[in-house]
Amino acid sequence: RISHELRTPLTIMTGFVSTLLTHDAEFGPDDRKAMLERTRAAIGRLSALIDELLTAASFEAGMAEAVVIDVDVAPILEAIKAEAVDPERVRVNCPPGVHARADPKLLKQALHLLVDNAMKYGGNAELTVRPGEITVRDHGPGVPSELGDRVFDRFVRGTTSKPGMGLGLPLVRSLCAAMDATVGLESPADGGACFRIRFSS
Structure with a gap:
């Protein structure tokens, strides 16, 4: 593959x-x-x-190390939207002045991967910021219930009809862990998939 x-x-x-x-x-x-x-x-x-x-x-290999600081997340989200393949398909909901304990570079890469995943499977990506967390939501077919958190395992994919190696979500989990953050999958009642990153206080 x-x-x-x-x-x-x-x-x-x-x-x-x-x-x-x-x-x-x-x-x-x-x-x-x-x-x-x-x-x-x-x-x-x-x-x-x-x-x-x-x-x-x-x-x-233990070669990468996170530098966790107090990060203003709004500029990171705006950069992700601007750099998307189709920025019009990315919606950002971020009140001004919200900060998170994170490594700016790793956070941006993790969100890039989640947005790319959302656009690949759901057509659009919606990023919402609340104190202590960021969610990335799509309105696609969602993740099969039998997979659950296995989507964070390497080479596991929700569907083989889309390009990918099954490395994106496992990498998101590794990036979050390096920042002492967590990422989880939720299945909204009205469909799609929602990935929630929670930051340490």
Whole structure:
């Protein structure tokens, strides 16, 4: 599965670059732009996959260490929205002045992974901040009841119909643990999935 996830963006990049090199004169500016944008998206996906693998390996080897400070979460959430593949599909509910005890870099990476997961399976992501916690909610099919907290185990996925290696949620759990925070899964009555990060006081 890992080799497949790494090869897929490489195949996309190779295909478009080869097409442009071989048949460039046959395409107009709009077609070339579309292929280059698809190539850039594939590069971004490959980079994210590599980052996930390297981060997971660092934590497993005991090489990564969190620096927990008092963090203003609003700028982090706004950055996550701005950097999303489609920012219009990300909603942020964050009152001003809310802080959390966290490592800013690890918190951003954990939320990035949760937002990416929500958009992949639910179409949209809603981030809500309350004192001591952040939730990331989607309105997709939800997580099968038989999986439960096993979604935080490596290589376990709710569905194989979407791309992924099953590393995102386990990495979120590792990132939260490093910050002395916890993450849990909830299944709202009206559908979808909700991941709740709770911070230490």
